Amino acid sequence: MRGQGGANAGHTVIVEDKKYVLHLFPSGILWPGKQNIISNGVVLDPISLCEEITTLEGQGIVINPEKLLISDRAHLVLPLHRELDAAREAKLGDKKIGTTKRGIGPAYADKANRQGIRLADAIRPEKLRELLEIRVPEANATLEPLGLETFTVDGIIDAITPALERLRPHIADIIPVVHKAWKAKETILFEGAQGTFLDIDFGTYPFVTSSNTTSGGCTTGTGLPPLAIEAVVGVCKAYTTRVGSGPFPTDNEDLANYLHGLGREFGATTGRARSCGWLDTVLLRYSCMVNGVTGLAITCLDGLDERDTIQICTHYEIDGEKHEFPPADRDAWDRIVPVYETLPGWKEDTTSCNTWGDLPENAKAYLTRLSELSGAPISHVGIGPGRDQTILVEQSAG
Structure with a gap:
């Protein structure tokens, strides 16, 4: 289970002399018979995830709903978030954070500001449009004065809809799934994405990521209680x-x-x-x-x-x-x-x-x-x- 972070994480895994580079996937995706879950605490770029699926399938890894589930409560990273990330770094100048400019911080900011878009809403076309019609003008008001790329609602919908459709079979309410596994005493592995000192609370603030990278983030990011961690x-x-x-x-x-x-x-x-x-x-x-x-x-x-x-x-x-x-x-x-x-x-x-x-x-x-x-x-x-x-x-x- 991945419970926080986004595609800014990079994990290189060697299996039988083959090299795999994972960004959004838990490393268990490389082994047969494992149920992998991308949980609610993750911010998910659907385009990047589909690219990662294509890469892994090209390396012989079979990815189906029995092997991968994605929380319907996970928040989306949109194309406008990437541009907002670049805008923030540009304004900070020599005090920049050094982000990967993959839109992670702005996506988590939208989540905290209660204006994020979750997968459960994104796969409903009318709701997706309704939410974007609120968010896109606000983002453009930040980007346009800086001479950065601006966006249209239709443009974003056209960009992400094919990816959302590809991911649709994997999207589910994961909470009952993981609680059933926990109650059955199955082995559950939480996989963190970044180091402790990138944690939003305990890291070298403000030079941190935008999520809780410490073990506590495993519970809030997945829906399992603290006592589940052994x-x-x-x-x-x-x-x-x-x-x-x-x-x-x-x-x-x-x-x-x-x-x-x-x-x-x-x-x-x-x-x-x-x-x-x-x-x-x-x-x-x-x-x-x-x-x-x-x-x-x-x-x-x-x-x-x-x-x-x-x-x-x-x-x-x-x-x-x-x-x-x-x-x-x-x-x-x-x-x-x-x-x-x-x-x-x-x-x-x-x-x-x-x-x-x-x-x-x-x-x-x-x-x-x-x-x-x-x-x-x-x-x-x-x-x-x-x-x-x-x-x-x-x-x-x-």
């Missing part, structure tokens, strides 16, 4: 990355150049090179708290295989004071001095390790230290993109 896996790279604008205390150009030279850390959605830095356990510690992380999945450990030494940010100094948690004051981010602890590298190839015991001693020491600093146990270690390159720590260590 475990929270916090997925974290062995170093820190950021794409787009916003504060990044541990940003390190040398490490970024090294990782980019390996062909790593380019955005799956935008292709933009990500900024890279040493692992920031101030952010990690806070993430584990607000998400209730029960196990950390540390990925991309192999990206550090050739480093002589590895640094870990243990806390911040702001105006001479020690801080173990990130500040809410947006100006304080400019005054952060990260404090590092240096550990020896392992200088060994980890990509063929099968168990925790196979990992180099210095790699295990690094992971153990991350666990101590974050306050959460390590549950998985990723040492490559392949499905067989994920070590299940409890099984292999016990």
Whole structure:
């Protein structure tokens, strides 16, 4: 189940040596026998979703209503939202957020302003027209003075109707479906779309996305209650990355150049090179708290295989004071001095390790230290993109 975000997310998944790039789909779409759901918390561009369906079908993935359901309460991302996204970034100038300009923020703004269009309304032609006749003139009043593209009601209807018709068989009230599965004790996997520090409440505001990317968003975004969540896996790279604008205390150009030279850390959605830095356990510690992380999945450990030494940010100094948690004051981010602890590298190839015991001693020491600093146990270690390159720590260590 996907419960928040939109097509601004990009997940690269490797299955049997085949590469798939997903934006709106949960990754379970790649496996047979799995019911996939795009839930009410997602903002959905119907054109983009149909393009993604076409791409996956071209790769041999069968997509039918038995495999994919879409909540009739999901809000639409319209062509005008993309243009409003560009307008906002243009007005912000050098203070821009660094969005993917896919209309996500404006779509969520319409949702909060109670003028969004949900799928249940969009598949009723008369209702769709009625709602667009209210929204389109308002959008044009913003776009026209900036010299940006304006829209007509008929133009938007013509653009999205073929996609809506293609999606119609998949649109349903998902709440009874997921509650039936939960009551039957079936396994349900919630898949988040962005990192904790892009969360609208807990992230590096205002350089955030427009939804709750933390574990709490899984419940409000899907209609399942909080007590349905039995475990929270916090997925974290062995170093820190950021794409787009916003504060990044541990940003390190040398490490970024090294990782980019390996062909790593380019955005799956935008292709933009990500900024890279040493692992920031101030952010990690806070993430584990607000998400209730029960196990950390540390990925991309192999990206550090050739480093002589590895640094870990243990806390911040702001105006001479020690801080173990990130500040809410947006100006304080400019005054952060990260404090590092240096550990020896392992200088060994980890990509063929099968168990925790196979990992180099210095790699295990690094992971153990991350666990101590974050306050959460390590549950998985990723040492490559392949499905067989994920070590299940409890099984292999016990």
